[in-house]
Amino acid sequence: MAQSRVLIINTFIDNLSKEKLLQKVYEKIEDQRKNVFIVTANPEIVMTAHKSESYSASLSKADFIIPDGFGVMLASKILKRPLEEKIVGYELLHTFLDHASSHGKSVYFFGSQKGIADLAAKNALSLYPHLIIAGLKDGYSGQGDDTAKEIAETRPDFLFIGLGVPLQENWAAKYKHLFSSTVMMGVGGSFDVLSGHVKRAPRLWLKYNLEWFYRLLSQPTRIKRMIQLPIFMLTVFKQKKTDPARLPKHKRIT
Numbered sequence: 001m002a003q004s005r006v007l008i009i010n011t012f013i014d015n016l017s018k019e020k021l022l023q024k025v026y027e028k029i030e031d032q033r034k035n036v037f038i039v040t041a042n043p044e045i046v047m048t049a050h051k052s053e054s055y056s057a058s059l060s061k062a063d064f065i066i067p068d069g070f071g072v073m074l075a076s077k078i079l080k081r082p083l084e085e086k087i088v089g090y091e092l093l094h095t096f097l098d099h100a101s102s103h104g105k106s107v108y109f110f111g112s113q114k115g116i117a118d119l120a121a122k123n124a125l126s127l128y129p130h131l132i133i134a135g136l137k138d139g140y141s142g143q144g145d146d147t148a149k150e151i152a153e154t155r156p157d158f159l160f161i162g163l164g165v166p167l168q169e170n171w172a173a174k175y176k177h178l179f180s181s182t183v184m185m186g187v188g189g190s191f192d193v194l195s196g197h198v199k200r201a202p203r204l205w206l207k208y209n210l211e212w213f214y215r216l217l218s219q220p221t222r223i224k225r226m227i228q229l230p231i232f233m234l235t236v237f238k239q240k241k242t243d244p245a246r247l248p249k250h251k252r253i254t
Contacts (some may be wrong), residue, residue: 006081008072008234010056011046014064017085021064027183028063029157029181037061037176038067038185039169040089041212043075043232048166050235055166059172066092071229075236090190094127096158096183101209107132108151111139119195139163141216143171152178159184 004014014021028034037060049056059065065195066087067073076083100107107124111118117136125131134156137147143163151159152175159182161168168186175183192198 004081006076008075008079008081009046009119009232009239010109011041011049011052011059012065013041013072013076013083015081015083016066018087018092018095020064022099025064025183026099029183031181033180035176035179035181036063036183037172038063038092038183039065040087040092040186040188041065041072043071043168044228045165046072046075047228047232047235048070052166055170058166058170061176063175065197070211071232075233078236087212089185089187093160093185093190096185097124097128097131099237100158103209104130105133105157106132106134106154107158107160108134108136108154109160109162109191110135110137110151110155111160111164111168111187112189112195114138114140115189116195116197117162118199120191123194143167144181148175148178155180156182158182159189161185162187162189164188180243196236210218222250 004015006015007013017026025036025038028036030238032184041058045059049059066089067083067085068074068089071182073083073086097107099105104194109121109124111117111176112120115138117138121133121136125133134154137151138206139162147172159179161172161184163171165186166243167190172184189198211224
């Protein structure tokens with residue numbers, strides 16, 4: 001029987017299919033009394049949690065931490081605890097937008113540079129015509145209590161947070177109590193792609209798990225972030241040699 005969660009370095013990753021994830025998420029929000037905090041975990045997120053106890057504590061408040069990317073999937077195989085399915089954050093964003101459009105749900109775009117969230121919302125509306133936009137706010141016009149209360153007052157069904165790692169997960173963990181039945185998900189640079197400001201890797205690159213390399217070629221400034229990848233893999237091999245059953249400093253709150 002597959003494990004329900006897989007420990008990679010010091011982060012528990014949920015081991016479930018995309019279909020099962022969606023089922024659980026939609027059940028929770030239809031309850032109207034439960035919010036859902038989703039983390040799309042890639043090597044950068046796992047390594048940031050490894051280095052930062054406060055960030056690890058934020059992740060412990062997530063309802064779901066899903067494997068976003070080839071690196072995390074490969075790590076699970078190295079540890080001989082293979083995860084069931086890669087759930088790409090950008091694709092999950094579109095799945096939620098489609099669901100919101102077809103079910104009369106509202107969405108809020110929060111983060112990125114000025115104007116990017118607006119363009120992302122416009123493009124989302126062109127793809128999903130019945131989408132209800134609860135609000136828009138860039139990441140430079142405030143991230144504190146007032147902003148959180150302002151967003152919460154719109155009562156969005158889905159809140160997409162594009163503040164980057166670790167800000168977006170720290171923000172969601174801090175303010176999730178303000179949202180009664182909202183799906184909250186950090187989306188990193190997804191607004192840049194959805195807005196058309198940044199191009200996503202072609203399908204062939206995606207097929208062979210080379211999106212990270214395509215992004216590095218198109219955005220050389222990402223080199224500092226990409227250095228995390230070999231460090232991540234070395235840390236995974238180190239975990240394999242030690243006790244794989246050890247617990248992280250913060251257990252997941254479920």
